[in-house]
Amino acid sequence: MQFYSITDRGKQRENNEDCCIAKQVGEYTVLILADGMGGHKGGETASSKAVETVFSYLHKKLKKNLIAGQIMMMLSDALEKANNEIYTLSRKDENLGGMGTTAEVCIIAKDTAYIAHIGDSRVYKVMRGGEIKRLTKDHSLVEYMVETGSITREEAELHPQKNVIMRALGVSPEINADIFHEKLDKGDRLLLCSDGLSNMIDEETIASVLKCALSPQEGAQKLVALANEAGGADNITVIISMPDMEESE
Secondary structure, rough: OOHHHHHOOOOOOOOOOOEEEEEOOOOEEEEEEEEEOHHHHHHHHHHHHHHHHHHHHHHHHHOOOOOOOHHHHHHHHHHHHHHHHHHEEEEEEEEHHOOEEEEEEEEEEEEEEEEEEOOOOOOEEOOOOOOOEEOOOOEHHHHHHHHOOOOOHHHOOOOOOOOEEOOOOOOOOOOEEEEEEEEOOOOOOOEEHHHHHOOOOOHHEEEEEEEHHHOHHHHHHHEEEEEEOOOOOOOEEEEEEEOOHHHHH
């Protein structure tokens, strides 16, 4: 398994409130992305605390030959721990009040991706033929409005409240994350990204870049460059994993 992570401030933000990590832990590939909110100090603190806490927990708990239920419970526990730490910190320090963060956590074990998701960052699967599948549903106000028929999908793209999210780590004592698994077929590539990418680049372009990329680094750097060329309105974070070349042939 090859993987690569990159985060970029973008063209219009003074600081970067995104954070990410991609590491191999024994037989597992661990990918974590967080997009913080709550102002300069709060956003950066929330996202970095989320990534640090979740990775530390998983690094200690991941053992050989875990079954699906154990991995999914582990993901739930890791997010709960991160939520508690961020929420407690925000209550202690008035400068951090109201901070929170999205979180995408992926553990790849053999031919399965185990995913925990909260917020409006995204996880995509790009299949060998170039088809793209969004694996996560945005926990956002406009996504809820689309689902209830209040607005159309096209209206959602330009809605002034597009960035209002309804679930995040650190904003309340309890969380409601989506935790699931996805089968990976030969040649499938995974993308974790913050909305600094998905708001700037359409899914067809994302799929085209990932299909053609010869390495995760090449694909990730190309996507960041395209998002910046489109305006770079937000911080941009991308994590890509793909099988080794001989595995995908």
